[in-house]
Amino acid sequence: MLNISQVERDTGLSKDTLRMWERRYGFPQPGRDAFGERLYDAPQVDKLRVIKRLMDAGQRPGRLMDKSFEELTALAAQQTVARADGTPPAAHTDLIALLQSHDSPALEQHLTHLLLRQGLQQFVLATLAPLNVAVGEAWARGDLAIFEEHLYTERVQGVLRSAIQSMSRRQDSPRVLLTTLPQEQHALGLLMVETLLASERVPCIALGTQTPLQDIATAAAAHRADIVALSFSDAFPLRAAAAGIASLRPDLAPSTTLWVGGSLVARLKQLPRGVCRIQSLADVLPALEAWRSASNRSAPG
Amino acid sequence: MLNISQVERDTGLSKDTLRMWERRYGFPQPGRDAFGERLYDAPQVDKLRVIKRLMDAGQRPGRLMDKSFEELTALAAQQTVARADGTPPAAHTDLIALLQSHDSPALEQHLTHLLLRQGLQQFVLATLAPLNVAVGEAWARGDLAIFEEHLYTERVQGVLRSAIQSMSRRQDSPRVLLTTLPQEQHALGLLMVETLLASERVPCIALGTQTPLQDIATAAAAHRADIVALSFSDAFPLRAAAAGIASLRPDLAPSTTLWVGGSLVARLKQLPRGVCRIQSLADVLPALEAWRSASNRSAPG
DNA sequence: GTCAACATTTTGTCCAAGACAAATAGTCCA
DNA sequence: TGGACTATTTGTCTTGGACAAAATGTTGAC
Numbered sequence: 001m002l003n004i005s006q007v008e009r010d011t012g013l014s015k016d017t018l019r020m021w022e023r024r025y026g027f028p029q030p031g032r033d034a035f036g037e038r039l040y041d042a043p044q045v046d047k048l049r050v051i052k053r054l055m056d057a058g059q060r061p062g063r064l065m066d067k068s069f070e071e072l073t074a075l076a077a078q079q080t081v082a083r084a085d086g087t088p089p090a091a092h093t094d095l096i097a098l099l100q101s102h103d104s105p106a107l108e109q110h111l112t113h114l115l116l117r118q119g120l121q122q123f124v125l126a127t128l129a130p131l132n133v134a135v136g137e138a139w140a141r142g143d144l145a146i147f148e149e150h151l152y153t154e155r156v157q158g159v160l161r162s163a164i165q166s167m168s169r170r171q172d173s174p175r176v177l178l179t180t181l182p183q184e185q186h187a188l189g190l191l192m193v194e195t196l197l198a199s200e201r202v203p204c205i206a207l208g209t210q211t212p213l214q215d216i217a218t219a220a221a222a223h224r225a226d227i228v229a230l231s232f233s234d235a236f237p238l239r240a241a242a243a244g245i246a247s248l249r250p251d252l253a254p255s256t257t258l259w260v261g262g263s264l265v266a267r268l269k270q271l272p273r274g275v276c277r278i279q280s281l282a283d284v285l286p287a288l289e290a291w292r293s294a295s296n297r298s299a300p301g
Numbered sequence: 302m303l304n305i306s307q308v309e310r311d312t313g314l315s316k317d318t319l320r321m322w323e324r325r326y327g328f329p330q331p332g333r334d335a336f337g338e339r340l341y342d343a344p345q346v347d348k349l350r351v352i353k354r355l356m357d358a359g360q361r362p363g364r365l366m367d368k369s370f371e372e373l374t375a376l377a378a379q380q381t382v383a384r385a386d387g388t389p390p391a392a393h394t395d396l397i398a399l400l401q402s403h404d405s406p407a408l409e410q411h412l413t414h415l416l417l418r419q420g421l422q423q424f425v426l427a428t429l430a431p432l433n434v435a436v437g438e439a440w441a442r443g444d445l446a447i448f449e450e451h452l453y454t455e456r457v458q459g460v461l462r463s464a465i466q467s468m469s470r471r472q473d474s475p476r477v478l479l480t481t482l483p484q485e486q487h488a489l490g491l492l493m494v495e496t497l498l499a500s501e502r503v504p505c506i507a508l509g510t511q512t513p514l515q516d517i518a519t520a521a522a523a524h525r526a527d528i529v530a531l532s533f534s535d536a537f538p539l540r541a542a543a544a545g546i547a548s549l550r551p552d553l554a555p556s557t558t559l560w561v562g563g564s565l566v567a568r569l570k571q572l573p574r575g576v577c578r579i580q581s582l583a584d585v586l587p588a589l590e591a592w593r594s595a596s597n598r599s600a601p602g
Numbered sequence: 603g604t605c606a607a608c609a610t611t612t613t614g615t616c617c618a619a620g621a622c623a624a625a626t627a628g629t630c631c632a
Numbered sequence: 633t634g635g636a637c638t639a640t641t642t643g644t645c646t647t648g649g650a651c652a653a654a655a656t657g658t659t660g661a662c
Contacts, residue, residue, distance in 0.1 A: 004645075005541070006548075009483045010513050015645085016615055023648085024613085035622075037645060060655075062612065102523045104506050105470065147520035150480070150508040157509075162466035165459050169406065179451070182310070205405050207451040208458075219448035222403045239654080305616075317644060320617080325642085336652075338616060361626075363641065540624085540643085 001039045011048045025065040057140055077141050092134040099148045111159050120199040124192050129281050160195045169203035174226035179207035181244045189231040189262050196284045217251035227257045232264035302340045312349045313536050326366040354441055357535045393435040400449045412460050421500040425493050430582045461496045470504035475527035480508035482545045490532040490563050497585045518552035528558045533565035
């Protein structure tokens with residue numbers, strides 16, 4: 001039996017939201033302890049967790065509340081199957097099976113092996129990019145536990161960061177500043193971009209995630225960045241992304257290019273002038289080439 | 302001007318607490334926007350941050366509220382001076398100056414140089430551990446911008462992860478599971494512990510930050526962990542830490558040791574049986590030794 | 603048929619004031 | 633000096649009302 005604070009931590013739903021759902025939909029319906037405070041039992045928390053997962057996948061709570069736990073899990077499974085229609089999951093199921101086997105050394109070995117066989121660029125583009133999607137979906141289906149996804153993220157970070165660290169850097173490259181806005185916690189996208197650039201010997205000024213807008217502009221000026229690259233995952237609020245981009249652009253020097261990437265950007269309507277949309281990881285290196293030729297044209301030599 | 306949500310994120314003080322302080326002490330005294338919602342200006346948020354910092358150091362809010370920002374910073378400075386009594390800040394000021402110079406390659410070079418000269422263990426224990434404190438204090442003083450601190454964190458992560466990745470692992474070691482509770486975002490502590498263990502050829506099952514309680518227990522069982530290690534920075538709510546530890550302990554197998562570390566743990570009163578307090582990074586390797594001998598005694602051979 | 607503008611529903615967060623347990627400080631006494 | 637008791641401090645929970653932002657549905661023009 002959990003109290004409302006613990007449920008908030010466990011499910012990611014705020015206390016206010018939990019109380020409002022109870023008031024509005026009649027679910028959850030927690031018991032009370034001796035002091036009149038809410039106590040949630042395990043089945044209700046499980047159901048809340050599935051609901052949260054489905055909401056992260058785009059569903060709205062109103063439609064989900066009256067369904068049973070079984071209906072909800074079925075719905076979750078159904079959703080990802082429908083989307084993963086024609087994609088060949090062969091190589092991915094191997095790795096996901098490895099994740100489920102909890103053999104941490106084998107996982108690391110497998111990733112390193114793939115990296116060595118494919119080379120850095122192919123590893124990122126052909127293996128990691130689709131694998132990330134597959135892992136996300138497996139998690140949404142309930143096939144992967146959170147801790148299994150965490151282990152995956154950590155292992156990939158280890159492999160990528162180690163690869164980045166060992167690359168030599170050219171000094172005549174563009175200065176690329178890499179980060180995300182506050183509220184965006186996903187670091188893997190940034191790291192994959194950094195890896196691709198490192199493979200072209202372009203060093204990055206990586207700030208990790210969640211840099212305040214004002215600081216991004218200040219940092220870009222301090223480091224005399226040629227390119228500022230932001231990453232937006234699907235979970236990021238669309239409006240906030242558009243607003244953030246629009247307010248950041250004029251704070252950057254006109255000569256600084258602003259790249260925006262991540263799964264969210266496909267849904268952004270119109271971008272301000274001087275903002276470059278990176279639809280997928282495959283666009284990163286072409287965008288780098290484009291920047292180089294544009295830069296040469298304006299300042300030859 | 303920030304709204305209450307942003308202040309909550311920025312300071313780590315809950316909305317409830319912010320409203321209660323206003324009601325009870327008359328500070329903060331936010332303005333209101335067109336919709337009657339609280340708007341905090343920058344000076345008040347700065348003051349809240351110092352107050353939070355002093356509270357993390359053991360002060361109680363009632364005594365701090367009516368002091369001015371200057372009095373509070375003086376108090377904070379006094380405290381840190383008192384704490385940093387005999388430590389020579391020479392090497393740290395070098396690195397902090399490097400951070401302020403925005404010379405990213407030089408920073409990385411300097412860190413790598415220190416690592417090679419000191420070796421992994423000394424680098425972590427003698428350089429990084431006090432440097433983290435110094436960086437945190439410089440940030441609190443306003444000497445370092447957020448983006449400079451971010452850059453520091455990223456660079457250190459790169460160096461440590463790359464070092465970890467290149468260490469070989471012994472298979473007859475304890476299985477150590479490494480993570481933090483939800484709400485705890487600081488990953489560097491975990492990474493330093495992982496580095497120390499890697500230097501002893503002990504491989505870790507690193508889950509990164511923010512693993513739900515239930516998942517930690519599940520993961521520990523799935524990986525047959527001998528040791529579960531949690532890290533708590535001093536920004537973490539004390540009560541939540543105590544509650545989390547108390548509720549996790551019985552969910553772990555009795556034979557699994559639970560380590561709790563980080564700057565918060567000094568303030569935890571009494572720990573449940575079977576929970577080991579890691580006061581500082583220097584305690585990690587001794588604790589490992591202690592585990593080994595205890596393990597040998599109970600299961601010799 | 604497609605797109606844009608508008609209206610409507612849904613949904614999350616904020617607000618206020620009251621209550622009370624847990625933690626801390628203060629006091630008394632041996 | 634230390635232990636037991638009381639008083640104060642402090643954070644979190646409670647209820648119910650309000651309303652903006654997001655999502656959905658509808659209309660009309662091209």
